[in-house]
Amino acid sequence: MLNLVIAQVTRLLELRRPELMTSRIIIGMSGASGAIYAIRLLEMLRTLQVSTHLIMSKSAELTVAYETDWKIADVKGLADSWYAIDDIAAAPASGSFRTVGMIIAPCSVRTVAELATGVTGNLLTRAADVVLKEQHKLVLMVRETPLHFIHLRNLSTLSELGAIIAPPVPAFYARPKSIDDMIDHTLGRVLDNFDLDCGTVRRWGEDVGKETVVGSRRTVRS
Numbered sequence: 001m002l003n004l005v006i007a008q009v010t011r012l013l014e015l016r017r018p019e020l021m022t023s024r025i026i027i028g029m030s031g032a033s034g035a036i037y038a039i040r041l042l043e044m045l046r047t048l049q050v051s052t053h054l055i056m057s058k059s060a061e062l063t064v065a066y067e068t069d070w071k072i073a074d075v076k077g078l079a080d081s082w083y084a085i086d087d088i089a090a091a092p093a094s095g096s097f098r099t100v101g102m103i104i105a106p107c108s109v110r111t112v113a114e115l116a117t118g119v120t121g122n123l124l125t126r127a128a129d130v131v132l133k134e135q136h137k138l139v140l141m142v143r144e145t146p147l148h149f150i151h152l153r154n155l156s157t158l159s160e161l162g163a164i165i166a167p168p169v170p171a172f173y174a175r176p177k178s179i180d181d182m183i184d185h186t187l188g189r190v191l192d193n194f195d196l197d198c199g200t201v202r203r204w205g206e207d208v209g210k211e212t213v214v215g216s217r218r219t220v221r222s
C-alpha cells in the first residue's frame, strides 16, 4: 500500500516536471569484460541528474567480482532503480515505460545474438528489444575480439535496425594519461548520443589536435 502511494506521488511529481520523464535511461550490463564502464557510467549519469534504471545479467555480476573491487549491492546502489534479470514483468519490459533509450555497457556477443534474432530471454534483452521497437536510442558497447562472421552479421542486423554500435575502443588522439581518462572519454562519447555532456571528452580541434601535422612541419593553430 505504502509502495503504491509512493509510486503515485512520484508519478504526480513527474507529471508536474515533464523533464524528469524524458531523462530516464536504462543501463544494461551484460557479462563482457569491462564492468567498470557501467559503474562509471552510473556515476556520470548521477552527476548529470539523469534517472538510471539498471538491469544486470548474471554474468555481469561475475565480471564485477572478477574485474573490480565493487560489491554488487553497491553497483545497484548507484542506480535510481534496479531490476532483477528474471523479472520479466518489470516496468522496462513494456513500451509504456518512458525513456530516452538504453545503453548496454559492456555488451556481450551473447546479448548481441539475442537482440539480433529478437528471441529475448531475459529482462535485459527484452528491455533493449522494446527500446528498438519504440525507436528510441539503443547504444551497444560491444566488447569481444576478434569478431567472427556471426558476430559481425548480428551487429550489422542491429545497425540496420537503428542500434548504435559503440565498442569501447580508446581514442589515443585524446592523449589519455590513465585508464580512467580512457574510460571517461569513451563514456563521454557514448553520452554524446543522448546530448549529455559530462565534460570528460577531449574534443578534436577544441581540446586536442590544434597542432596539425602538415608534411613534415607542425603548424600550431590558434
Ligand SMILES: Cc1cc2nc3c(=O)[nH]c(=O)nc-3n(C[C@H](O)[C@H](O)[C@H](O)COP(=O)(O)O)c2cc1C
Pocket (backbone or CB within 6 Å): 029, 030, 031, 032, 033, 057, 058, 059, 060, 062, 063, 066, 107, 108, 109, 110, 111, 143, 144
Ligand atoms: C571474466 C569474464 C570475461 C568475459 N568477457 C567477455 C567479453 O569480453 N565478451 C563477451 O562477449 N563475453 C565475455 N564473457 C562471456 C560472457 O559472460 C558469457 O558469454 C555470458 O553467457 C554472457 O551472458 P550475458 O550476455 O547474459 O551477460 C566473459 C566472461 C567472464 C567470466
